[in-house]
Amino acid sequence: MDVKAELPLAFNVPQGWPSPNYNYTNNQLSKAGFELGRKMFYDARLSKDNTISCGSCHQQFSGFAQIDHPVSHGINDLLGNRNSPPLFNLNWHTSFMWDGGINHIENQPIAPIQNPVEMDETMANVVTKLQGDATYRSMFKAAFGDETVNSQRIAKAFAQFMGMIVSSNAKYDKYKRGEAGSAFTQQEMNGYDVYKQNCATCHTEPLFTDFSFRNNGLPPTGVNDSGRAHITLASADLYKFKTPSLRNLKYTWPYMHDGRFNSIDQVLNHYTTGIMQSPTLDNKLSGGITLTDKQKEDLKAFLNTLNDEEFVKNTMFQEVK
Amino acid sequence: MVIFRNLVGMKKLGFLFLIVLQSVACTKKPDTIVDSNPAAKINIAIENYAGSQILKLNDIWYKNENGDSLQISVFNYFISNIKLTRDDGFVYTEPESYHLVRENNASTKSFTIVNVPPGNYKTISFMIGVDSAHNVSGAQTGDLDPNSGMFWDWNTGYIMAKLEGKSPSSSGGIVLYHLGGYSGTANAIRTVSLSKDITLPDKQSKTIHLKADALEWFKTPTTIKIKDIDVVSANSTKIIADNYADMFSIDHID
DSSP states (O other): OOHHHHSBOOOOOOTTOOOOSOOOTTSOOBHHHHHHHHHHHTOGGGSTTSOOOHHHHSBGGGTTBOTTOSSOBOGGGOBOSSOOOOOSSGGGOSSBSTTOOBOSGGGSTHHHHHOTTTTOOOHHHHHHHHHTOHHHHHHHHHHHSSOOOOHHHHHHHHHHHHHHOOOOOSHHHHHHTTOTTOOOOHHHHHHHHHHHHHTTTTSOTTTTOOOOEEBOOOOOOTTOOOBTHHHHOOGGGTTBEEOOOOTTHHHHOSBSTTOOBOSHHHHHHIIIIIOOOOTTBOGGGTTOOOOOHHHHHHHHHHHHTTOOHHHHTOGGGSOOO | OGGGGGTTTSOHHHHHHHHHHHHHHOSSOOSOOSSOOOOEEEEEEEEEEETTEEOOTTTOOEEOTTOOEEEEEEEEEEEEEEEEEETTSOEEEOTTOEEEEETTOGGGGEEEEEEEOOEEEEEEEEEESOOGGGGSSOOOOGGGOGGGSOEETTTTEEEEEEEEEEOTTSTTSEEEEEEEOBSSSSBOOEEEEEEEEEEEOTTOEEEEEEEEEGGGGGOSSOOOOTTTOSBOOHHHHHHHHHHHTTOEEEEEEO
16 A cells, blocks of 8 residues: 555644534545545546536635635536535534535535536546546555545545645634734724624634524525525425535625625625515524624624635645646 | 354363364354354345236336326335344344345346354345435445435435336326435335245255335325326325335245
């Protein structure tokens, strides 16, 4: 076996964070497995016409979301219905996709690969393509002990790469760890208080999401995306979507499940004046959120402390050309 | 392996010596050498039927309980968690017991369970479908590989059983019964238990010939009208799954 494969690759839980939901119990982390996952992530051959990779719609400089795209452009410029979600801290997620339809990180990649408006390829063809490539065969051998390519190994290598994408070095994190030079300004501190009073119930620290599904009062568009109800078929889940993290908002705009808001100002205005009443509206939002202009500015200053420049520039996650 | 039956009570030294011999002689060491002797085999051979006739895909018009005509083009299902119960109460559980049966692939319709302890068995039980644990624990392989067309990628979980075909009673002409879901009301897993005396002598094999009747999907307890259910949704999953729960019978043992 390749010596590299035996090098341990550690998954470290940041100080003060809860235990992750996925911890590689049945997927031995290795440098070789991580590198294989990274290569596949950036490989357009995983799409039907070899034009779209995972990295096409999940770009590192955009927090592994896609900046300026309300919904992503898939194969043949086909459009989906939802905003490409950012990818970080995935090992803490209890479900995936805006509707939570996918119950395990290892089952995640197969969905965009096979979605007809995303990569439109079959996993069987992906296996065939990779098996026919000597570089991949050697990488599978390095990661898993022999050259066999199968969908399970593809899934596990993806989980090694994607799960290792952790964002925990924003100013907020350094402040919480008491690192030098990370003291909050008065405005950031004020904003932290505004956040705690108005946002923390759903966007819970330290991941800034509680992973729940909620209807936050967005008026349905012509798409009439039913959200979580698409999975559960329960009318009580109509128009509910997974609470997104507030981390890295600087890089991940536009916002909401359909990318309808281009700025944080628009998002805050929605919560103060735009909430639409409906039977499944989250009860904490029934009266909207009251924020003064100063509170909004303070809150935005705090949200800025959640942007992790080291994460979006971490060479470990970049495509190897 | 018979030799081990006579080992109990032998001198320890000779006992160990024989273990060494056995290790050299066999590629697989027995886990327990005292009271179990898993040298026998059970073959499972499945024949799919449509009523009293052996199922033929595409070519034949069948009539369901309601009198609707239909042709069947796809007939697939998982069998999992096979258990064999002996008359002394011992239960043999097949390890990694996941079998995808596809009518269009003869090799999937028979398989062998090895290392079964001999004895007088009276019941075979199994699930139609894949247990919930294997729907929620990440990427699987072998018969559970999601490449089989028996997996929902957007709403994680296996299609436990699938029947496709065509019928003039369907408004779109098609019959599309994909039964999935592992919990709650849309739970397509059903447990089958069949009784028959099976005497399994040591080192020998017996074949259990199972019949699976596709037309049972359309009757008992609920008679299905294809004009009402041409495509199975989550709402009709329970009705059809309750129907197919009794599609299996033991034809004969040999």
